[in-house]
Structures are given as C-alpha cells and as structure tokens.
Amino acid sequence: MTLASPAQAATSLAVTIRNLNKQYRAAPHPAVNNISFAILEGSVLALLGPNGAGKTTTVKMIAGLVLPTSGDVDILGCNVFSQRAQAIAHVGAVLEGARNLYWRLSAWENLLYFGSIRLVPRRQLIQRADELLALFELTAHKHQPVREFSRGMQQKLAIACSLLHDPAILLLDEPTLGLDVKAAKTIEEIIGYLASERRKSILLTTHQMHLAEEVAHDIFVMNEGVQVVYESKESLLKRFDMQGKIVDVELSSSPAEETLAQLRSAFPSVDQQMNGGIETLSYSSHNQQEMLTFINTVDTLGCRIDNIRYRRPTLEEVFLTLTEKKTT
Amino acid sequence: MKWVQILVAEARRELHRSVAYRLEFVADQVLFILGFLLLSGLFYILSDGGYTEKQQLMSLVGFITWRVADGVILRSVSTIDEETQWGTLEQIWLAPIPPRLVFFCRSTIILVSYMLRAIFIAAILLLSLRLTIHFSISMFAVFLLAQFGVIGTAYILMGLQLAFKRTVSLTLAFTTSLLFVTGALAPIEHVYWLTIAVRFLPLGPGIHLLQAEIEQPLSMIHLWLSNEGIWLVCHSIVYLVLGQIVFAWGERYALNSGHLGQY
Numbered sequence: 001m002t003l004a005s006p007a008q009a010a011t012s013l014a015v016t017i018r019n020l021n022k023q024y025r026a027a028p029h030p031a032v033n034n035i036s037f038a039i040l041e042g043s044v045l046a047l048l049g050p051n052g053a054g055k056t057t058t059v060k061m062i063a064g065l066v067l068p069t070s071g072d073v074d075i076l077g078c079n080v081f082s083q084r085a086q087a088i089a090h091v092g093a094v095l096e097g098a099r100n101l102y103w104r105l106s107a108w109e110n111l112l113y114f115g116s117i118r119l120v121p122r123r124q125l126i127q128r129a130d131e132l133l134a135l136f137e138l139t140a141h142k143h144q145p146v147r148e149f150s151r152g153m154q155q156k157l158a159i160a161c162s163l164l165h166d167p168a169i170l171l172l173d174e175p176t177l178g179l180d181v182k183a184a185k186t187i188e189e190i191i192g193y194l195a196s197e198r199r200k201s202i203l204l205t206t207h208q209m210h211l212a213e214e215v216a217h218d219i220f221v222m223n224e225g226v227q228v229v230y231e232s233k234e235s236l237l238k239r240f241d242m243q244g245k246i247v248d249v250e251l252s253s254s255p256a257e258e259t260l261a262q263l264r265s266a267f268p269s270v271d272q273q274m275n276g277g278i279e280t281l282s283y284s285s286h287n288q289q290e291m292l293t294f295i296n297t298v299d300t301l302g303c304r305i306d307n308i309r310y311r312r313p314t315l316e317e318v319f320l321t322l323t324e325k326k327t328t
Numbered sequence: 329m330k331w332v333q334i335l336v337a338e339a340r341r342e343l344h345r346s347v348a349y350r351l352e353f354v355a356d357q358v359l360f361i362l363g364f365l366l367l368s369g370l371f372y373i374l375s376d377g378g379y380t381e382k383q384q385l386m387s388l389v390g391f392i393t394w395r396v397a398d399g400v401i402l403r404s405v406s407t408i409d410e411e412t413q414w415g416t417l418e419q420i421w422l423a424p425i426p427p428r429l430v431f432f433c434r435s436t437i438i439l440v441s442y443m444l445r446a447i448f449i450a451a452i453l454l455l456s457l458r459l460t461i462h463f464s465i466s467m468f469a470v471f472l473l474a475q476f477g478v479i480g481t482a483y484i485l486m487g488l489q490l491a492f493k494r495t496v497s498l499t500l501a502f503t504t505s506l507l508f509v510t511g512a513l514a515p516i517e518h519v520y521w522l523t524i525a526v527r528f529l530p531l532g533p534g535i536h537l538l539q540a541e542i543e544q545p546l547s548m549i550h551l552w553l554s555n556e557g558i559w560l561v562c563h564s565i566v567y568l569v570l571g572q573i574v575f576a577w578g579e580r581y582a583l584n585s586g587h588l589g590q591y
Binding site (some may be wrong): 024060067091092095099103104109113116118 | 330333334336337340341344345348349414415416418419420421422423424425426430580583584585586588589
C-alpha cells in the first residue's frame with residue numbers, strides 16, 4: 001500500500017505521515033525510522049508491533065507531543081508542527097491506556113474542564129457532555145469521583161473527554177490495556193461505532209490482535225522503528241491465506257511428552273495450545289498433502305482425535321510471522 | 329475571550345481540588361499562622377523586648393507577601409509534577425491553545441486563591457497580635473506588581489520542571505530561602521551584599537517597597553515616580569519575559585526528548 005495520490009489526499013485522507021524519523025539523543029538506534037502511512041476518513045488503522053517498536057513515539061508525534069527529527073504529519077491538510085493549533089483542533093487522544101483524567105474530580109467536572117481547554121462553547125459543552133455520558137452509559141455516575149470508577153469506566157470517560165470537541169481524528173494508544181474481557185469488548189464496540197456511525201478516523205495501537213482484527217481496516221506493523229508491513233487488513237489476511245492454511249487437530253486428551261517430541265521432529269512448526277479448554281495441535285502449510293500427512297502422523301502416534309478444522313491464519317499468527325521474520 | 333473560559337475552568341478545578349484535599353487546605357493555614365506567631369515570639373525574646381509594633385507590622389507584611397509568592401511558585405510547579413504523575417499533562421498540550429496560556433490562567437487563579445487565604449491569615453494575625461494596618465491602594469498596587477514578577481519566577485521554575493522533572497524540592501528550598509534573604513521577616517541592612525543582591529531577587533524590591541510604605545506612606549504618584557517604583561516595574565517585566573523564555577525552552581526540550589508525559 002502506498003500513500004494516496006495528492007488528488008485523493010484532498011478529499012479522503014484524514015492523516016498523512018511522511019518519512020517520519022525520531023532519533024532520541026542517548027539512544028543507539030532511531031525510535032522511528034522513516035515511516036510513511038495515511039489514515040483515510042472514517043477508517044481505523046491499527047498500528048501494531050512488539051514492545052519498543054516505536055508505536056507510542058509515532059502516536060505522540062502525530063499528536064505533536066514529541067518533535068520528530070525529520071518528516072511531516074498533516075492532519076486534514078494542516079501540518080502538526082507548523083500549524084499546531086489548527087491541526088490539534090481536529091484530534092482527540094487517549095494515551096497509553098493510562099490515567100488521562102483527574103481522579104479527584106467527578107466525571108462531570110472532568111468533562112467540563114477538558115471541554116473548556118478545548119474551547120468548546122459553554123452551552124454546547126454541557127449538551128455534548130450529557131450526550132457523551134449517555135452514549136457511554138455513565139449518566140448514573142455523572143457526579144461520582146473518577147477514583148471510584150472501575151478501570152473500564154475510566155477508559156470510557158477518557159474516550160468521552162477526547163470526543164468533547166467532536167474531533168475528526170481519534171488516537172487511541174492501548175485503549176484496552178488492563179481491562180477485563182467485558183470492558184475490553186465494550187471499548188471494541190465503541191471504537192467500531194465511532195468509525196462506522198460517527199465517521200471518525202481512528203489510529204489504534206494495541207497488543208490485542210483480535211481487537212485489531214475486529215475493528216481495523218488497515219494494518220501497519222512496525223518493529224524496531226521500521227515499517228514491516230502496511231496494507232489493508234483484508235489483503236494482508238488474504239495474502240497469508242494464499243501462502244498456506246492452518247489445520248487445527250483437536251484431541252480428547254493431552255499427548256504424552258514423548259509423542260509430542262516425535263511429532264515435533266517430523267513437523268518442527270507444530271504448535272500445541274489449549275483452545276477453550278480443548279487440547280489443540282495446529283500446523284500451517286501451503287501443501288494439502290503435507291497437512292494430511294500431519295493428521296495421519298498424529299493418529300498413528302496414538303492421539304485420540306476429536307475434531308479437525310481448516311482455517312485461515314488469524315491476525316495474531318500473521319503478526320507473529322511478520323515480526324519473527326523481521327527479527328531473524 | 330478564550331482566556332476567560334480557561335480562567336473559569338481553572339477556577340473550578342482549583343476549587344474542587346481544595347475541597348478534595350480540605351484537610352491539607354486547613355492544615356496549611358494553621359501552620360502558617362502558628363509559624364508566624366512562633367517567629368514573632370522568638371524575635372521578641374531575642375531583641376529583649378525591642379521588637380516594636382512597627383517592626384512586627386513590617387514583618388507581617390513581608391511574611392504575607394512572601395506567603396502568597398511561596399504559594400504561587402510552589403503550586404504552579406507542583407501542579408506540573410502532579411499532572412505528569414496523573415497522566416493529564418499531555419492533555420493540556422492536546423488543546424488547540426498555547427499551553428502557556430493555560431498555565432498563565434492557572435497561576436493567576438492560584439494567585440487569587442492565595443491572596444484570599446492571605447487575607448484570612450493576616451486578619452487572624454492582626455487580631456492575635458493586636459496590630460492595626462493602614463492599607464492603601466498604592467500598597468495593593470505594589471503587592472500586585474511584585475506578584476506578577478513572582479508569576480514570571482514560577483514560569484522559570486515550571487520550564488525547569490518540564491525539562492528536568494522532580495524540581496519541587498528545589499523549588500521548596502528556593503521559596504523558603506526567599507523568606508529569609510528578601511528581608512521579609514527580619515531586616516537585612518547589616519549584610520551589605522545582601523541588600524544589593526535582594527534588588528535582583530524575585531520579590532525583593534516588592535517587599536522592600538511595601539515595608540518602606542509602612543514606615544512612610546507614599547501617594548500613588550510619588551510611588552511610581554520614585555526610583556524604587558520604576559525599578560519594581562522593570563524587575564517584574566524582566567521576570568515575566570525571562571519566565572516566558574525559560575518555559576518555552578523547557579517545553580521544547582521536553583517535546584524533543586519525548587518525556588513531556590514522563591516523571
């Protein structure tokens with residue numbers, strides 16, 4: 001995937017990042033090394049990478065919170081570094097999944113404060129704060145101090161605060177970090193709703209691949225500051241699908257260590273895992289015959305097979321393949 | 329009128345903060361009232377009863393002026409430290425206004441808040457020590473002008489806080505030393521070099537002029553035409569400008585090194 005043409009940029013590009021570099025003074029390697037990508041209006045781009053890949057630095061450079069060594073970031077045609085006020089007016093951000101709120105203040109006071117410094121007119125601010133509390137199902141907790149909120153409620157309120165000035169672009173850095181399954185699911189639904197119904201352009205960084213797989217339209221994978229892959233989610237998964245399918249062999253009980261060792265000597269890339277409490281052996285190959293040989297070997301070694309499923313690789317598996325390849 | 333909106337937002341935030349930390353708020357006032365009474369008693373004993381009513385008044389005016397300055401500088405710097413720890417500092421940089429404007433509004437609200445507290449403390453101390461003060465408009469003007477220089481000083485220290493982090497202890501040492509070296513509590517005439525240095529220190533010319541007003545009240549015209557009056561205006565302007573320069577440097581340093589939100 002390449003950056004859209006200038007003609008397209010005028011109409012459909014919300015954020016354009018060009019040749020962005022960041023070299024911290026004491027660091028031996030650049031935190032971000034010459035990356036370029038774009039976020040289309042109303043789409044979600046998932047920025048993925050292992051720890052230390054440069055994701056947070058990239059997000060902060062887009063938000064103007066870190067100055068790049070070189071490169072440019074344009075937000076709806078305004079340069080973040082030379083036209084900061086105009087560019088930032090279009091951005092809402094929830095950073096690093098951390099506290100973005102005043103814990104001693106109530107939800108309502110937080111909304112009023114952050115709306116005021118974003119220069120939302122008072123009457124409009126009150127109406128909007130009420131709407132957002134209702135949207136995020138926090139109205140009942142309007143006057144409750146934020147320190148009494150659960151982590152999920154705090155994260156919902158942080159997202160609400162970032163939406164007060166109705167920004168076109170939303171930057172979410174690890175929005176589900178530390179959340180339980182239910183709260184993470186709610187955040188996932190909110191992100192999907194904001195992109196599809198409210199036409200927000202969202203940049204999402206996460207380590208939870210299923211979240212990216214659910215909500216993202218485009219995927220940008222980086223490792224050690226460098227771009228590994230940048231393409232649409234569909235084409236990425238399709239590309240890996242064509243490279244090979246995965247067979248999941250579900251067993252009735254765990255195989256013996258010796259059996260597993262024998263299996264691994266014949267099929268080194270076999271993966272053993274528990275899927276929903278079911279012992280599963282997964283094997284990936286582009287060769288149908290090789291897959292059948294794998295299943296036969298499992299059977300011959302005396303493992304009791306309950307079920308066999310063929311599937312395409314998940315984003316997590318694609319991500320691991322991509323980042324492992326890069327590391328080697 | 330965006331600054332009015334930010335002033336109101338900062339006032340609400342400061343009010344809610346004071347309510348949330350009400351015990352700290354009350355303890356703070358009690359500490360300063362007791363502190364001054366204790367020092368006053370000490371001076372009385374050390375001077376063998378020669379600590380006159382006028383000297384007590386001069387110490388009180390110096391102490392109250394210092395107390396407001398101490399509050400403005402310390403709170404302005406610690407607010408950046410707190411916000412870094414709370415994870416809210418970067419949200420200020422995500423507003424479509426210069427962060428300096430937010431911090432100027434914040435320091436102004438802190439100044440008003442500490443002036444109200446100072447009125448309360450002064451009233452209690454005046455009653456306790458049975459002192460009377462003839463407060464004039466020119467004294468208020470001097471007081472305000474001195475505090476604008478203090479806001480400039482707060483900006484310098486906020487800039488250092490952005491760049492180097494954890495400067496609250498340094499700020500505390502700095503503001504505490506101001507109480508003694510500016511002659512706020514006790515005269516410094518016997519240390520010649522200090523009388524020269526104090527003219528350049530934050531708050532120094534302001535306290536000197538306020539204490540001189542107690543000895544010999546001046547009209548507004550006489551005040552602003554005097555060398556001390558002109559020096560105070562220049563002194564406050566220089567500190568305000570210097571504050572802006574250091575803050576801008578600290579901001580750029582933090583943005584370049586990527587540690588704005590770190591502590």
